[in-house]
Amino acid sequence: MNFLAVLTVRNEGAFLLEWLAHHRAVGFTDFLVFSNDCQDGTDTMLDRLDTLGLVTHKRNDGPYDKAGIQFTALKAAEKLPIVRRADWILALDVDEFVNIHLGDRTLPTLLAALPDATAITLTWRLFGNAGVVHYADQPITRQFTRAAPVVMHWPWRSAMFKTLYRNDGTYKKLGVHRPRSPDAAKLDQARWFDGEGRELDDKFKTTRIFSNYGRSNYALAQLNHYPLGAMESYVVKADRGRAVHSDHMLDVDYWIERNFCTDEDTSIQALDISSELNSLRADPELARLHDQAVAWRKARFDELMLHEPYRALMGRLLMTPPTRALPPNAARYLIQYANRARAVQPE
Numbered sequence: 001m002n003f004l005a006v007l008t009v010r011n012e013g014a015f016l017l018e019w020l021a022h023h024r025a026v027g028f029t030d031f032l033v034f035s036n037d038c039q040d041g042t043d044t045m046l047d048r049l050d051t052l053g054l055v056t057h058k059r060n061d062g063p064y065d066k067a068g069i070q071f072t073a074l075k076a077a078e079k080l081p082i083v084r085r086a087d088w089i090l091a092l093d094v095d096e097f098v099n100i101h102l103g104d105r106t107l108p109t110l111l112a113a114l115p116d117a118t119a120i121t122l123t124w125r126l127f128g129n130a131g132v133v134h135y136a137d138q139p140i141t142r143q144f145t146r147a148a149p150v151v152m153h154w155p156w157r158s159a160m161f162k163t164l165y166r167n168d169g170t171y172k173k174l175g176v177h178r179p180r181s182p183d184a185a186k187l188d189q190a191r192w193f194d195g196e197g198r199e200l201d202d203k204f205k206t207t208r209i210f211s212n213y214g215r216s217n218y219a220l221a222q223l224n225h226y227p228l229g230a231m232e233s234y235v236v237k238a239d240r241g242r243a244v245h246s247d248h249m250l251d252v253d254y255w256i257e258r259n260f261c262t263d264e265d266t267s268i269q270a271l272d273i274s275s276e277l278n279s280l281r282a283d284p285e286l287a288r289l290h291d292q293a294v295a296w297r298k299a300r301f302d303e304l305m306l307h308e309p310y311r312a313l314m315g316r317l318l319m320t321p322p323t324r325a326l327p328p329n330a331a332r333y334l335i336q337y338a339n340r341a342r343a344v345q346p347e
Contacts, residue, residue, distance in 0.1 A: 003107050004030040004086035004167075006174060008060065008073045011240055011300075012094045013042035013293030017286065018139050019094050020054065021276035026098050027107035028090075032082050034060040034073035040296035045289040052283065056082050074174040083167075083174070090122075090164045091174055097141055097224040097268060098122060098164075105271045107164075110221055114197060118190040119165040119179070121204065123217040124225040125150075126158055128261035133318070135232040135301065137294045139277075141268050144226055148260035150216045155257045159213040161195075162223055177209040195221045224268055227258045231317045232301045235310055239300070252316045259320075 005028045009016065020031065033055050035043040046057035058076065065072040074091065077083050088107070090098070103109040114120060130146040152158040163178045165171060170186045171179030182190075182205065192200040194211055196219040211217045228234050238250040281287050304310040 001087045001108070002030055002085060003028045004032060004082065004089045006032045006034075006074065006077055006083075006089065006091045007094060008034045008036070008070050009038075009042055009046075009094050010036050010069075011038055011040045011042060011236075011293075011296075013038070013040050013045045013289060014137065014297050015094050015140060016042065016045060016293075017277065017280045017290055018141070018273075019097070020049070021273045021280055022097050022141065022271070023092075024054075024276045025271055025273040026100065026105065030082055030086060031055040032058070032077055032080065034058050034076070036060040036062070036069055036073075040293045040300075041289050042293065045286065045293065048283070048285050048289065054280075056080070070176060074176070077174055078172075086167045088164055089167050089174065089179070090162060091176060092162060095140070095226045095229075096124075096162065097226070098221070099125075099224045099268045099271075100221045101218070101267060102220055113220060114193045116191050117166070117193045118168070118170055119163050119192045119204075120221070121161040121163055121192065121194045121200070121211055121217075122221055122223040123159060123161045123195050123211045124157075125218060125222045125265065126258050126260050127224060127226045127228075127265070128259040129228045129231065129234070129255075129317075130261045131321075132230045133232065135230040135236075135297060140226050140229065141224065144229070145264055145266050146261035147224075147263050147265040149263055150218060151214060152260075153214050156210055156213060157257060158260070159210040159217065161209065161211055161217075182206060195219065224265075225258075228255060231314065233297065234317065235304055235314055236297055236300050238313060239304055239310070251313065252320055255317060256320065 005023050031054065033046050035046055035057065036059070043059060046055060049055040050057040060069065060073045060076065065075060083089065100106065100110050102113055110120065111117070126148040127144045128146050130144065132143070136143070148158055160177060165179045170183055170190050172181040172183065173179065187205055190205050192204040194200055195217045229237070234255065305314070
């Protein structure tokens with residue numbers, strides 16, 4: 001059975017090998033990855049992975065559909081053989097990790113629990129920053145373990161999902177959160193289930209992009225979402241812009257609505273990805289490109305600290321606590337980043 005993950009990336013080479021190793025371990029057999037306008041070598045890394053037969057890489061350099069970069073990529077994906085031959089499809093971002101709580105924690109085990117499913121909603125569980133200031137080259141799923149509570153009432157984005165769906169013709173088009181363009185003749189037979197194994201109502205077949213909040217949605221599976229990372233890394237992400245709306249700079253509002261750190265959740269670590277990750281790192285070219293992307297990310301942050309809007313953002317992050325406490329030495333960090341800018345004129 002072919003399980004296809006579809007990914008769009010820009011300047012995220014530092015995180016790519018962990019993401020790929022994890023999803024290979026979870027059971028995805030095929031990967032279609034679109035890159036656009038990369039300065040950190042992500043596109044070159046994907047070329048290498050394509051040469052090794054591990055992903056199918058497509059450059060998404062424009063022009064872009066009016067709906068944006070990510071939608072343009074998904075529209076292009078629909079025409080490709082790798083999509084047409086897939087049995088199951090899931091569109092993901094590089095900060096999203098499938099986390100299955102059953103058996104060996106793989107996709108076949110999840111489908112065995114829901115054999116009649118046409119689609120399964122994987123609801124986000126938001127993982128917060130927890131006061132981590134400095135970007136470090138460490139696995140995201142090991143470094144960030146503080147998360148939102150299982151039951152959330154606000155914000156509604158905490159209940160958004162991505163959809164693992166059967167590629168049987170019920171839906172003709174890929175979407176960011178859910179498949180689109182349903183076939184009316186097949187829709188009545190479609191069956192949607194959530195991450196608790198509950199069958200969902202007909203609204204989910206056509207329009208819904210978030211689960212019912214105020215209850216658990218994670219018993220069988222969840223989607224670990226790491227939208228923030230370290231503060232320094234978030235500033236670099238803000239420079240890139242949003243995945244769907246790349247011209248919208250991220251700010252503190254995005255941060256606050258996702259920075260939940262009340263609970264400890266290490267469940268994803270039960271899936272052993274070490275063999276997959278070591279295999280990828282054993283390729284000298286991939287290892288070199290990974291190190292290059294890490295160095296680029298650190299250098300880019302230093303460059304951004306020369307500009308007042310990004311210094312101001314970093315200051316707000318340092319002074320905006322999660323649900324726990326301010327990071328240690330927040331004032332010292334603020335002074336440190338301000339001092340870096342003394343050599344340039346204020347903007």
